[in-house]
Amino acid sequence: MTSPLIRFRGVTKRYGPLTVLDNLDLDVERNEKVAIIGPSGSGKSTLLRVLMMLENIDDGVIEVGGEPLTHMDRNGTLVPASESYKRNGRRNIGMVFQNFNLFPHMTALENAIEAPRKTLGLTKQAATERGVELLDMVGLSDKLDHYPSQLSGGQQQRVAIARALAMRPQVMLFDEVTSALDPELCSEVLNVIRRLSDKHDLTMLMVTHQMGFAREFADRVCFFSEGKIAEQGTSEEIFGSPKHERTQAFLSAVMDAA
Numbered sequence: 001m002t003s004p005l006i007r008f009r010g011v012t013k014r015y016g017p018l019t020v021l022d023n024l025d026l027d028v029e030r031n032e033k034v035a036i037i038g039p040s041g042s043g044k045s046t047l048l049r050v051l052m053m054l055e056n057i058d059d060g061v062i063e064v065g066g067e068p069l070t071h072m073d074r075n076g077t078l079v080p081a082s083e084s085y086k087r088n089g090r091r092n093i094g095m096v097f098q099n100f101n102l103f104p105h106m107t108a109l110e111n112a113i114e115a116p117r118k119t120l121g122l123t124k125q126a127a128t129e130r131g132v133e134l135l136d137m138v139g140l141s142d143k144l145d146h147y148p149s150q151l152s153g154g155q156q157q158r159v160a161i162a163r164a165l166a167m168r169p170q171v172m173l174f175d176e177v178t179s180a181l182d183p184e185l186c187s188e189v190l191n192v193i194r195r196l197s198d199k200h201d202l203t204m205l206m207v208t209h210q211m212g213f214a215r216e217f218a219d220r221v222c223f224f225s226e227g228k229i230a231e232q233g234t235s236e237e238i239f240g241s242p243k244h245e246r247t248q249a250f251l252s253a254v255m256d257a258a
């Protein structure tokens with residue numbers, strides 16, 4: 001049996017007195033597509049942020065490809081990873097955020113390739129070729145020289161997806177990537193994610209409030225409640241016959257609101 005690509009064991013994250021991830025265990029297999037759903041404030045985004053090493057954890061272990069992201073000192077105290085270790089670890093993981101976070105003074109092409117060009121030490125020409133290929137992949141070949149202000153929200157989000165792919169990561173994290181978009185622009189972003197999922201070997205974790213997409217996209221759905229996975233299973237299991245009363249209450253509230 002192969003070991004999971006991503007492994008959380010006993011992971012706890014606190015903000016002051018607030019425990020946001022509570023002794024959490026999670027395994028994600030290579031190429032698996034996992035949707036994370038659950039109420040606001042239950043720790044879903046924090047799960048992605050600690051995996052991306054944007055936040056340090058307080059306890060437990062996170063491993064990617066068998067490599068721990070955190071270390072214990074001789075006394076068993078967690079030592080936060082160094083900035084260079086984090087930069088290196090992040091090469092393997094691309095993350096797309098709700099609010100695109102593009103540089104306003106850079107074109108779509110520059111946004112897609114600037115960071116990886118520096119990190120990977122690519123020549124300008126090699127970086128441009130890679131950027132053109134990535135923007136083609138997200139359907140923006142005709143917008144290479146456009147600045148973010150000249151792009152729709154959906155197009156900006158697709159540039160952000162191209163940028164996250166630039167390092168050829170094994171893992172892609174999507175944090176509510178359609179929440180800031182008008183409904184008609186959501187589908188173009190979800191279509192890009194669908195295509196990526198179909199055509200590329202990528203492990204994907206997606207925090208989403210779009211239950212329809214989670215249901216269709218995910219191999220596995222994890223329902224979060226109070227910093228723990230209250231229930232997980234296939235789309236059919238979670239959406240078809242949820243067992244935990246909190247999952248049932250959440251899904252019926254979401255379906256009523258839709």
Ligand SMILES: Nc1ncnc2c1ncn2[C@@H]1O[C@H](COP(=O)(O)OP(=O)(O)OP(=O)(O)O)[C@@H](O)[C@H]1O
Binds near residue numbers: 038046
């Ligand atoms: N930097 C921070 N400092 C203090 N508290 C924080 C910080 N980031 C998140 N929190 C708190 O941690 C809890 C979990 O936040 P998180 O963003 O992970 O929830 P979520 O499940 O993704 O919620 P939502 O669906 O609303 O985005 C919330 O109560 C939030 O207010």
